[in-house]
Amino acid sequence: MAVVNRIADYAAEMTAWRRHLHQMPELGFGCVKTAAFVVEKLKEFGVDEIHEGIAQTGVVAIINGQGSGPTIGLRADMDALPIKEATGAEYASKVEGAMHACGHDGHTTMLLGAARYLAETRKFSGRAALIFQPAEEDGGGAGVMVDEGIMDRFDIARVFAMHNAPNLPVGEIVTTPGPIMAAVDTFSINVKGKGGHAAQPHSCVDPVVAACGIVQAIQTIVSRNHHALDDLVISVTQIHTGSAENIIPDSAYINGTVRSFDPAVQDMVEGRLKAIVEGQAMAYGVTADLTYFRDYPPTVNDAQQTAFAAQVAREVVGADKVDANVDREMGAEDFAYMLQARPGAYLFLGQGEGPVCHHPAFDFNDEIAPIGASFFARLVELAQPQNDFEEV
Template identity: 85%
Template sequence: MAVINRIADFAPEMTEWRRHLHRMPELGFNCHNTAAFVVEKLQEFGVDEIHKGIATSGVVAIIKGQGRGPVIGLRADMDALPIKEATGADYASEVEGAMHACGHDGHTTMLLGAAKYLAETRNFAGKVALIFQPAEEDGGGAGVMVKEGIMDRFKIERVFALHNAPNVPVGQFVTTPGPIMAAVDTFTINVQGKGGHAAQPHNCVDPVVAACGIVTAIQTIISRNHHALNDLVVSVTQIHTGSAENIIPDSAYINGTVRSFDPEDQDMVERRLNEIVRGQAIAYGVEADLVYFRDYPPTVNDAAQTAFAAGVARQVVGDANVDDTIDREMGAEDFAYMLQARPGSYLFLGQGDGPVCHHPAFDFNDEIAPIGASYFARLVETGQPRK
């Protein structure tokens, strides 16, 4: 693997940074301590500009190259997840009920590694904008940063991001042009009946039976309303109701997620959910309200920028370790908002066998941090060569 020698030299430092960040996970937009650590390191590296407080705790840093040229954006997410850690690592989370279960500590570290190298060498034209983003997991921090004007403010022309990939071989990059990750919508259904004694159901209006009927009917959206060859997921993930075996409750709560690539599919699912909820409410004699929320859009890679990014990845890990023809997946990613604003590409970097992201035993593989940092650095040097 052609990891940049200078980055390989400070790989032990990167491990220290990453494990420090792992101990101090922060959620959502409240990544203030993480941002402070990032700013401290960026100041040590001697970057030219640091802009704080974007999307509450986001940071954008500018490094100027040699000579005039465009601005390329590199993004890393900083937030963690509300999960109790089960890694047993000596650097495990010190924050109860929160952990870096998706590797954002590693993503931040990789971008810091690239920042240190680029600030030292400046072997590129134009500028690089280093985007450290909060609230990827919940809140759409990328979209907030875009709404707050980072693309225009810093004159970013194209933008790139990287995510670790468990159970993909160490150092293997995978991506695809066009849609790579799905849009994510959420729905909640509140069912209101009339509670009472379980021995006297005739005196009640049972929301439990109604909720079961609604969930069963929802399963027909995929099986009977959607073309079988198109990608679409509708999953009910929560049903909450009741408190005891001898009480029919007053209400029930249903929650779920929709993953899609086509706005027409989103429209169809929302329409059918409304029809099902209304119809089942009438059938069971309850009241039922649906709230349908369209969240992150599909993550769509620009074809030309994906070809460029895959070519850069090949410089770092070799032809055999880059696959730019993978199938799209039904997960979601708020980097989609940045790709709506500017052309760019999203790649995955394999970190080997182990627990998947969002698992309490997940841990970022420090071995891949110099690879990711080298990739980020080569994007800049290759895409904006000195004249």
């Protein structure tokens, strides 16, 4: 691996930054302490501009290179998850019920590592815009930052991001042109019946049986309404109803998620859900209301920028450790909003075997932080060569 020597020199400091951030997880847009730490470090590094308060707690730092040229954007997410940590680490979360279970503490650290190097060396033309974003897990912070005008305000021409990947070998980097992660929609269904004594079901209108019928019918959308060769996942994840074994409740609640890549598929799913809910409600004599919400769009990599990012990755980790044509995933990512606004690419960096993201025992592997920082640094240097700028 060709980790940048200067970044390797302060790898231990990066580990300390990451473990400090790990102990103070913050949720959603409330990344106040995290953003303050980021700003403190950026000031130490001597970046040229620091812009705070974007999307409430987001930060954009500008580093000027040598000579004219465009601005390249690099993004890291900062927020944590509402999960009770079970790593047993000495640097475990000090915030009850919250932890960095997706490695955003590591992503922030990687971008800080790149910021330090770029501010010291400035071996590039144009500018680098370092985007520290809140609310990736919930709230679409990337979309809010785009809506607040960061792409135009800082004249960002293209944008890149990287996520850790548990159970991918350490140091391997994977990506793909086109869609890499799915759109995510959510649905909820409120079923209203008539409760009563469980020994007298004839005097009730049972929402539990109706809810079961609705859930069973939802399973036919993928198997009977959708082309088998296209990607679609529909998962019912919550059913809440009842309070005792001898009471038929008044109502039931159903919740779930839809993952897809094509707006036409989203239209089909929403239409079928409406028909199923209406039909099943009529069949069981209940009323049922569907709420369908389209959340993050699919994350779509620009083909040219993906090829360029893969070229940089091969320089950093070796050609044998880069796969630039992996299968797309059904997870979702709000970096999609930035890729809608500007061409760019999203990549995954292997961190070795261990618990998956969003698991209470997950922990970011500090060994890969210098690799990610080196990738970001070389991305800037190769995209915008010093005194010899040429668009890639």
